[in-house]
Amino acid sequence: MALESISVIKLRDLLLVTVPPDPDDETISALQERVLQAMALYEARGLVLDISTVQTLDSFFARTVAETVQMVGLMGGRTVLAGMCASVAVTATQLGLTVGNALTALDVDRALDLLNAAPSGARCV
């Protein structure tokens, strides 16, 4: 079930992944696997993780995201977390979670703009 629930969409030289609302650990680990395979397959230069429907961001999820950002970075891509809910952001901050070097954007449109506008560097969390 875990693997089917995640689809990686290729948009030109970028990848778009929509994270399901309440993913279990298996799904989150599968997501990392899928993303890295797609990065290699398409030689993508960026990844947008749409987390707008995610209701719970706990330490395991945050750690996997931070790791994925780092791995994608090693493969030459930059990651943008798009659309985090206000309630999730408040909770994550209070819990003391970080998402590593991920960029962030209010929604997928802005995330795509961000990756298209600045080839490298730019603002980080």
Place this chain on the structure above:
Amino acid sequence: MKKATNTPSKSPATVLGSEESFRLLVEGIKDYAIIMLDPTGHVASWNAGAARFKGYRAEEIIGKHLSCFYPTEAVQQGLPEQELKTAAKEGGFENEGWRVRKDGKRFWANVIISALRDKDGSLRGFSKVTRDLTERKQAEEQIQQQSKEIMELSTPVMQVWQGVVVAPLIGSLDSQRTQQFMERLLNRIVETNSPVALVDIMGVPTVDTQTAQHLIETISAVRLLGAQVVLTGVRPAIAQTLVHLGIDLTGIMTRSSLSGGLQVALDILNLKVVRKDDSR
């Protein structure tokens, strides 16, 4: 006054005799309770004002001890005796406090007690002038309550431009208030799809380590959403405090004025303000 009693004049008061007219004067005053107490604190005389706002008629109260005007806890603390003692020792005594009417209702009173002594200096009794200041007290309490409410007022988060919200913080920031503020700010950023939030701290009286920590936390949460905070209204005093406390705001955009912050916001959004005549 002494002269007036000894020297008859043709003024109307003298028709009745000066002492009698003075008694009528005192008895007729309605805004002040003016009473006489004997040296042990029992009521010896009672005027219209006393009857009006203490609620007792003269015949009910004369001979009673003054402690019946005080709330129970004040009587237990021995306040009536203390006040008389002070008045006897120092000649007079003034105080404000709660007193009780005949019906049990409390009123906020200003009380002046003066010791009355005869020529030999022996204590003959006390005069006690009481004013009802309940209305003033209530007004003061209302002001206090209102200023407390102002402190607790939720911070408005306003959209001032497409993509820019402004939150003017006023008053001190405790953790409860920060949490509410953080939630409201983040929700508004998402609702208005604004990549920039100007958080103005001009109205924050003091920024201590705790407050700074709360601000940093809020800024981190905003970043997770994909928006940025520009901290504005950093007054000289706040800048000094932040540096002296060793609070690290590296990576956080700060400006001394809100207009400076708006400029930063426009830069982030890649916008420019031009004069109308320049565009022609």
Place this chain on the structure above:
Amino acid sequence: MNEPHQGEFCITSENDIVMARKVVRDAATALGFGITDVTRIVTAASELTRNIYHYAKSGVMHWRSLNQDARVGLELTFEDSGPGIVDLEKAMEMGFSTGKGLGMGLPGVKRLMDELVIESTVGKGTTVVVRKWLKK
């Protein structure tokens, strides 16, 4: 809301972490908590069930609604018969973890909830009780 609502949920597999989140989310929402508080409570529950799964392999989560002094709240109890925590004080320090890099654990959970009580005996197990009160 007169009778206390309560229930329990066994944690035996990794998938139960997600199921426990659903149970807690429903309970917190039914009590009238707002979206941010619901997220806080569910996230705290997620951390605590994960601790049980990782350190003790299995355990039980009890939940019940509270009604004290005109206040309404939610209490979650996490019980396991695992190895226990050797140094409780250290476990409550930010950034300390013996497990799989889940250092946010207890201190983070404490910040999300209003109350946290922990009892642990080495070799016997651990009980964590957390409470969150509904803000008027």
